[in-house]
Amino acid sequence: MAKYNLKINGKTREVDVDAGTPILWVLRDHLNLVGTKYGCGIAQCGACTIHLNGIAMRSCMLPVSSVGNQEITTIEGLSENADHPVQEAWLEHDVAQCGYCQGGQIMTAAALLKNNPNPSDEDIEATMSGNICRCGTYLRIKEAIKTAAAK
Amino acid sequence: MKTKKKSLDRRSFLKSSALAGGGLMLTFNWFTQAKAAEAMGESLAETWHELTGYIKITPDNVIKILNPNPEFGQNVMTSLPMMVAEELEVDFEKVVVEMGPHDNAKLGPQFTGGSNSVRMYYNILRQAGATARQMLTEAAAQTWGVSADQVIASNGMLTSGNRKATYGEMASKAASMTAPKDVQLKSPSEFKVIRTAQKNVEGKKVVTGKPLFGLDYQAEGMKIAMILHPPAFGMTLKSFDASQALRMPGIKDVFSFKLFDEDFAMAGFDVRTFNEQIAIVGDSTWQVMNARKKIRAEWTERGDARETRMGRGGSQTVTIPGKLESTNYHFDEMEEGRKTAKVQRRDGDPETAFKNAAVVIEKTYNAPFLAHNCMEPMNGFADVREDSAIIAGPHQAPGWIEPTLSKVLGIAPDKIEMISTRMGGGFGRRAYGQYYVEAALISKQAKVPVKLVYSREDDMSYGIYRPMYTATYRAALDENKNLIAFHVSGGGIPESPIHANRFPAGALDNYLAESWEVPSNITIGAFRAPRSNFNAAAEQSFLDEVAEAMGKDPIQMRLDLLKRAKENPVGSNNDYDADRYAGVLELVREKSGWGKPENNGKRRGVAAYFCHNSYAAHVVDMIERDGEPYVEQVTSALDCGIVINPEGAANMVQGAVTDGIGQSFYGTMTFNNGVTDHKNFDTYRMIRHNESPKKIDVHFVENDIAPTGLGEPPFPPVFGAVANALYKTTGKRYYNQPFMNAEQPESI
Numbered sequence: 096m097a098k099y100n101l102k103i104n105g106k107t108r109e110v111d112v113d114a115g116t117p118i119l120w121v122l123r124d125h126l127n128l129v130g131t132k133y134g135c136g137i138a139q140c141g142a143c144t145i146h147l148n149g150i151a152m153r154s155c156m157l158p159v160s161s162v163g164n165q166e167i168t169t170i171e172g173l174s175e176n177a178d179h180p181v182q183e184a185w186l187e188h189d190v191a192q193c194g195y196c197q198g199g200q201i202m203t204a205a206a207l208l209k210n211n212p213n214p215s216d217e218d219i220e221a222t223m224s225g226n227i228c229r230c231g232t233y234l235r236i237k238e239a240i241k242t243a244a245a246k
Numbered sequence: 247m248k249t250k251k252k253s254l255d256r257r258s259f260l261k262s263s264a265l266a267g268g269g270l271m272l273t274f275n276w277f278t279q280a281k282a283a284e285a286m287g288e289s290l291a292e293t294w295h296e297l298t299g300y301i302k303i304t305p306d307n308v309i310k311i312l313n314p315n316p317e318f319g320q321n322v323m324t325s326l327p328m329m330v331a332e333e334l335e336v337d338f339e340k341v342v343v344e345m346g347p348h349d350n351a352k353l354g355p356q357f358t359g360g361s362n363s364v365r366m367y368y369n370i371l372r373q374a375g376a377t378a379r380q381m382l383t384e385a386a387a388q389t390w391g392v393s394a395d396q397v398i399a400s401n402g403m404l405t406s407g408n409r410k411a412t413y414g415e416m417a418s419k420a421a422s423m424t425a426p427k428d429v430q431l432k433s434p435s436e437f438k439v440i441r442t443a444q445k446n447v448e449g450k451k452v453v454t455g456k457p458l459f460g461l462d463y464q465a466e467g468m469k470i471a472m473i474l475h476p477p478a479f480g481m482t483l484k485s486f487d488a489s490q491a492l493r494m495p496g497i498k499d500v501f502s503f504k505l506f507d508e509d510f511a512m513a514g515f516d517v518r519t520f521n522e523q524i525a526i527v528g529d530s531t532w533q534v535m536n537a538r539k540k541i542r543a544e545w546t547e548r549g550d551a552r553e554t555r556m557g558r559g560g561s562q563t564v565t566i567p568g569k570l571e572s573t574n575y576h577f578d579e580m581e582e583g584r585k586t587a588k589v590q591r592r593d594g595d596p597e598t599a600f601k602n603a604a605v606v607i608e609k610t611y612n613a614p615f616l617a618h619n620c621m622e623p624m625n626g627f628a629d630v631r632e633d634s635a636i637i638a639g640p641h642q643a644p645g646w647i648e649p650t651l652s653k654v655l656g657i658a659p660d661k662i663e664m665i666s667t668r669m670g671g672g673f674g675r676r677a678y679g680q681y682y683v684e685a686a687l688i689s690k691q692a693k694v695p696v697k698l699v700y701s702r703e704d705d706m707s708y709g710i711y712r713p714m715y716t717a718t719y720r721a722a723l724d725e726n727k728n729l730i731a732f733h734v735s736g737g738g739i740p741e742s743p744i745h746a747n748r749f750p751a752g753a754l755d756n757y758l759a760e761s762w763e764v765p766s767n768i769t770i771g772a773f774r775a776p777r778s779n780f781n782a783a784a785e786q787s788f789l790d791e792v793a794e795a796m797g798k799d800p801i802q803m804r805l806d807l808l809k810r811a812k813e814n815p816v817g818s819n820n821d822y823d824a825d826r827y828a829g830v831l832e833l834v835r836e837k838s839g840w841g842k843p844e845n846n847g848k849r850r851g852v853a854a855y856f857c858h859n860s861y862a863a864h865v866v867d868m869i870e871r872d873g874e875p876y877v878e879q880v881t882s883a884l885d886c887g888i889v890i891n892p893e894g895a896a897n898m899v900q901g902a903v904t905d906g907i908g909q910s911f912y913g914t915m916t917f918n919n920g921v922t923d924h925k926n927f928d929t930y931r932m933i934r935h936n937e938s939p940k941k942i943d944v945h946f947v948e949n950d951i952a953p954t955g956l957g958e959p960p961f962p963p964v965f966g967a968v969a970n971a972l973y974k975t976t977g978k979r980y981y982n983q984p985f986m987n988a989e990q991p992e993s994i
Contacts, residue, residue, distance in 0.1 A: 096495065112530075112532075113495065113532070113533070115532075116530075116532045117532065120530060120531050120532040123461075123531070124470070124530040124531050124532070125530065127464070128455075129455070129457045129461070129462040130454070130455015130456065130457075131455070132459075132461070132621070132622070132670075133461060133531075133623070133699075134621050134622075134623075134702065134927075135702045135926050135927045135928075136701060136702055136926075137702075137926055137927070137928055139926065139927035139928050140621070140927050142621060169455065170453075170454065170455030171454065171455045173454075174454075177450050177453055177454045182453040182454065185449070185452075185453045186445065186449045186450065186453060189445045189446055189449065189893050189894070189897060190897075191319075191446055191448075191449060191452045191453070192319035192320070192321070192897060192898065192901050193317075193318055193319030193620075193621065193622075193668070193669060193670050193671045193672075194319070194448065194452035194458065194668065194670070195459060195620075195621040195622045195670030195671060196621045196670075197452050197453060198452075198453075198455045201453060216940075219935070220935050220936035221936070223935040223936075224934040224935045224936045225934075226934075226935070227621065227927065227932050227934060228621070229619060229620060229621045229671050229673075229905075229932070230319050230621075230671060230901045230905070231900065231901035231902070231903070231904025231905045231908070231933070231938065232897065232900075232901060232904075233904055233933075233934075233935045233938035234900050234904065234938060234939065234940075234941070234942055235897065235900070236935070237935070237940075
């Protein structure tokens with residue numbers, strides 16, 4: 096066990112965990128930030144996507160010891176009041192079915208638009224294809240990303 | 247409406263969780279929609295006047311509607327309360343929606359499955375709304391000394407001439423009155439809420455990552471538990487050494503436990519696939535995951551096992567074979583099973599018709615086991631005390647597993663509190679509650695509240711799979727290419743897919759349906775539109791081939807058969823309504839521009855199917871992209887009766903279409919000596935963004951038929967439409983699923 100000071104959603108949080116603990120479980124089990132989801136544990140489904148210094152990252156295979164000073168943003172910290180353009184577009188298109196994967200989808204989409212404000216269909220597909228939605232909301236996700244990009 | 251603003255911060259979340267763990271259910275910030283949470287404010291401290299089991303109103307007119315049914319993405323949190331709001335005469339946007347407690351006596355059947363939620367609650371919830379409205383109206387009438395018909399209830403307000411009161415002001419009096427026996431319900435033409443597009447009431451909570459799901463559930467003193475189950479179907483625990491695991495940080499307990507006694511009479515949704523397992527209990531998920539790897543367990547072949555199952559007419563004991571099964575063995579067994587086929591329905595003289603036929607077409611279709619792969623792996627919270635228990639988590643039918651929990655724990659059902667969280671998908675998988683039984687037994691033995699967490703690997707390798715199916719279809723044509731006989735012989739491991747009384751039964755003078763089953767120890771269960779999800783693939787693909795042989799347009803060929811089934815049906819027990827079936831075919835033909843010159847160059851497939859009381863048809867447009875078939879666009883037509891929420895309904899159909907493309911293209915679970923060949927998404931292929939269609943147009947037949955269900959019906963015919971589009975795209979018929987990596991026969 097070791098102590099880590101993590102920058103999460105603009106605050107410094109201290110945790111005492113094993114060095115190999117993935118950020119996913121640090122968030123969920125130690126900091127009660129459960130918006131970041133466990134889906135596969137092997138970076139194949141994207142449900143655990145967070146931002147590390149603004150870049151979309153799978154947190155399920157990211158050991159706490161590797162994060163250092165980098166800024167972590169989770170779905171809870173994406174906006175103050177669900178008013179990030181991507182979140183708003185998600186509500187406008189009524190994207191969610193079960194909703195479990197959507198936090199990860201939103202985090203991947205938000206990072207995409209930050210780097211590429213006007214993505215093509217191909218850009219969207221290439222970036223989003225790491226995020227599985229078992230309910231099959233891909234069409235609405237694509238539409239929502241285009242709406243968010245237009246804002 | 248008076249609002250008291252208080253944001254629901256993490257502290258209050260923890261507070262409520264702690265209370266939940268202590269036995270008091272305080273769920274409002276867990277299960278209440280975000281948009282109304284502020285309106286709720288500190289209303290907890292206020293008085294809620296209850297009108298029927300579904301409606302609660304405060305004196306300051308906060309109106310709360312309880313959703314009775316577990317939510318797994320079908321959006322019942324929105325559509326069911328809409329039905330209450332319709333008759334209650336309130337603005338749906340201002341209503342607070344909350345997940346109701348598990349209380350069958352008060353809130354009805356409370357299960358999610360069989361496309362039943364809207365269908366079974368349509369009358370119940372409208373009546374609840376109308377009853378409450380009538381009580382409020384009567385309360386106002388008595389207060390003002392006027393007759394009830396002089397009081398108008400609208401938009402949460404009661405008025406009579408110059409007199410005005412909010413529902414809240416009359417709620418106390420109304421709640422003390424006897425509920426009227428008969429209430430007048432609106433006719434569909436009067437609907438103001440039903441048939442309007444409403445956004446998901448939990449949308450804001452979803453996009454902000456609020457704790458909603460079973461895996462998010464927390465309680466004071468809660469530990470994390472995982473199971474270690476046998477590595478193969480047909481194996482059981484022999485012995486284990488946990489000494490190393492117990493030395494790992496954060497680990498509290500490791501022990502083995504049994505789910506059921508040998509003679510336990512199992513209910514329909516009980517599962518004893520792995521009746522003895524090892525439990526690992528610790529402080530955090532990561533610690534438990536790591537400690538689990540250190541357990542040295544020895545497993546052994548279980549041999550044949552006996553299961554006692556409760557059923558109609560008493561319990562029955564069956565033998566579950568002990569063999570370690572492989573997929574090749576399954577194919578061989580199917581060939582053997584065929585020989586045991588039993589007739590399910592025979593009309594006319596099919597044997598003679600086939601003998602005299604000018605042309606006989608015979609094709610065999612295969613489909614593999616499928617894993618549900620809900621995005622949220624199975625999990626469940628249990629706090630089992632001496633004589634009471636709290637069980638919380640994602641389950642489609644808490645009332646079905648509660649009696650089992652009661653028997654296993656020796657605790658009366660009324661001492662077991664069942665709490666429904668939102669489910670991260672269900673698709674039938676969460677109708678089976680063995681993960682609750684496991685969590686409860688672990689909590690009981692470890693004497694702590696535990697949240698049992700399945701890893702993805704547990705979820706995929708300890709599944710309740712869609713069965714493996716096969717069916718051989720034969721059609722007899724006369725010399726004029728008329729279809730004169732139809733024969734289906736189908737079987738499955740371990741259950742048959744055959745619905746003998748479905749289309750085209752009823753449309754043909756000579757018809758034969760046969761069925762067989764092959765026993766297996768692979769656990770199977772409901773998977774979105776059970777059996778139908780195979781039948782529609784096989785039968786609708788076969789009909790396409792028959793239409794081609796008859797020289798007919800595939801839609802017209804089906805419509806001709808349905809015309810016969812309507813005007814002069816064969817037999818009297820045909821399951822489907824030929825008019826509604828034809829209706830979706832006609833609608834999809836119109837909306838897709840089927841047969842129009844501008845669509846001549848398109849490679850399209852069509853299919854339609856009836857299941858779960860509703861009708862669906864799809865036209866799939868396929869292209870080749872980078873040498874691979876790709877479904878670019880889909881046009882869908884549905885008849886599910888009255889559509890409660892067109893927004894949510896369209897979303898669900900689009901999801902079913904996407905799901906159907908994915909499952910038919912890629913879905914498969916194979917076995918090697920009882921071990922699943924796939925354990926995670928690295929090898930179990932799921933449809934992804936780049937493989938999903940660019941457009942899915944959804945159209946509903948407009949009618950005033952009471953809702954007949956929508957979660958499942960759109961799913962099965964996708965498989966058939968995809969197969970038929972593949973033929974147009976590649977020139978090859980696809981008989982074996984998954985279409986993208988199963989071998990297809992060369993000749994057609």
